[in-house]
Amino acid sequence: MKASSAAARSLILLAALVVGVLGVAGPAQAATYHVTGADAQGLAIQSEPHVNHVIRYVPNGTALNVSCQVNNGDQVDGRVQYGRPFRTWDRLADGTWVYDWYMDTPTVSTDGYSPGIPHCDAGSLPALASGCVDWPSSKFLQTPLTSAANGGTGSVVANPHYGTDYHVNCNTTDHMNQYYAVDLGMRAGDPVLSPGGAGTVKYAGWAPSGWESCGQYIIVDHGGGWWSVVCHLSAVYVKAGQAITNDTIIGAVGATGTSEAHLHFSLMKNASITAAGGVYGGQNARPRHLYHLGCGGGYYDWISQGMQVCY
Structure with missing residues (x-):
């Protein structure tokens, strides 16, 4: 069986309902950062940079490999920066996503990106072949x-x-x-x-x-x-x-x-x-x-x- 347990199989069925993520799994230049400031439940690992697509939660202090960022995801917990909704999300090396507010990545600039972290919302996926x-x-x-x-x-x-x-x-x-x-x-x-x-x-x-x-x-x-x-x-x-x-x-x-x-x-x-x-x-x-x-x-x-x- 593909799943190793009933719990894992339940996760697959849930994932079937929430799939849909941008970009490429495991791109180059991944760097390790840590979860910080999340509540007792932890930080949600999500299948895309939008709320209600939770795969699992990880506690504060968890090391995660961040590959790149987008600045057009969902706002979470009403977070605001520079007078605008905070919409920065981090794509992890396995293709999943976390809300950047709860990561110790470099402070996001006015363009919605952390200095030194690649942008992954454009150019990371080759153009779809014509007719496919x-x-x-x-x-x-x-x-x-x-x-x-x-x-x-x-x-x-x-x-x-x-x-x-x-x-x-x-x-x-x-x-x-x-x-x-x-x-x-x-x-x-x-x-x-x-x-x-x-x-x-x-x-x-x-x-x-x-x-x-x-x-x-x-x-x-x-x-x-x-x-x-x-x-x-x-x-x-x-x-x-x-x-x-x-x-x-x-x-x-x-x-x-x-x-x-x-x-x-x-x-x-x-x-x-x-x-x-x-x-x-x-x-x-x-x-x-x-x-x-x-x-x-x-x-x-x-x-x-x-x-x-x-x-």
């Missing part, structure tokens, strides 16, 4: 691996190859659009989860003629026209029409349709499927805000080449 869409912040998205991945390390290396090889097409009408598909360096036999979590299996099995490079693959319908696809499986554990949860092991990593074991996953909007089971058309979706339990928990909001991805 972002996976919506209102829908749950998770890393499709478990703690068993790669011999129990629970982490993998991502190889997106955006716009190259088979990772092409945003919105062609007669091909499988895979521009933002991600390859994960996993071992044969590693268990696979549905990236979009709960849904209904549309297709599971060997890809039909014309889609052979996917090998054994699974398409899951997550509602509202949003689908996820995983390819190259050595085994398939679900069948078309089956309802699955965030925790359902839908298959196992393999090398079917390719020369080396790995997991290829992609996200689609308003795609179509042939009678034989080939997915095509619609728009390819960029993975955004993937929830993970490993490596301290948090979110990945941009998957880059060579990035470590945890379960």
Whole structure:
């Protein structure tokens, strides 16, 4: 199971309702600062720079790695500086957010930023490829691996190859659009989860003629026209029409349709499927805000080449 406890699973379900964060998880130049001045409950770690998106609380004195700041988040506790609502938030190295008022970062200047801390509200995320869409912040998205991945390390290396090889097409009408598909360096036999979590299996099995490079693959319908696809499986554990949860092991990593074991996953909007089971058309979706339990928990909001991805 992806979750290690009932409490962790409850956190995933809560996160599904509050996802939607700006920027990139784990950017460079992170520096350590500390929580200070929070009340007895502690400082809220939130999934975005807005109130009511709480993941957990941490007490005063907690060291947090701050990567960058925005100056356009929500005002909290009526805080005011320079005669204006205080809206500065700090993005942490794992992609989550805290309200800067309760951090010992350098005093915020009149521009709403602490001197020496990078700005992260512009330029940190590459422009969306023409014709593609972002996976919506209102829908749950998770890393499709478990703690068993790669011999129990629970982490993998991502190889997106955006716009190259088979990772092409945003919105062609007669091909499988895979521009933002991600390859994960996993071992044969590693268990696979549905990236979009709960849904209904549309297709599971060997890809039909014309889609052979996917090998054994699974398409899951997550509602509202949003689908996820995983390819190259050595085994398939679900069948078309089956309802699955965030925790359902839908298959196992393999090398079917390719020369080396790995997991290829992609996200689609308003795609179509042939009678034989080939997915095509619609728009390819960029993975955004993937929830993970490993490596301290948090979110990945941009998957880059060579990035470590945890379960």
